[in-house]
Amino acid sequence: MAVNVLSVGQCDYDHSSISRLLTQRFNATVQPAHTAAEALQLVAGQRFELVLVNRLLDWDGSEGLEILRQIRERHGAAAPPVMLVSNLADAQAASIAAGGVPGFGKNALHTPQTLELLQPYLAPGNA
16 A cells, blocks of 8 residues: 655655655655645645655745644644655754654655655555
8 A cells, every 4th residue: 555745845856756755665756836825735634644844845936844844733743744845954944943843854764764754654564
């Protein structure tokens, strides 16, 4: 059974790369969202095993951390895990401080470490 992932704020190229990896390695279905409003609406209406949020949304440059905070505020303990996509260590630290789970940067997309980060949320039997 496929797991559902919401990918928020990625450019088309990065969304394609992330989707390909998650589909091939985890049999995931990856749905894009381009704006905060779209992401919040999707999270409210569907189940996602993981939400990947870009540090800065491609469409409007808004902060991914703000989306993470809003998801956590609106859904509390029922919120899906939110993982920041950023190469910047300080952004990753801020994400974790805001309630996110450890994330990865696009430069590390195909590394064993990134697959290990994704495994608990997307591996069969863990969803």
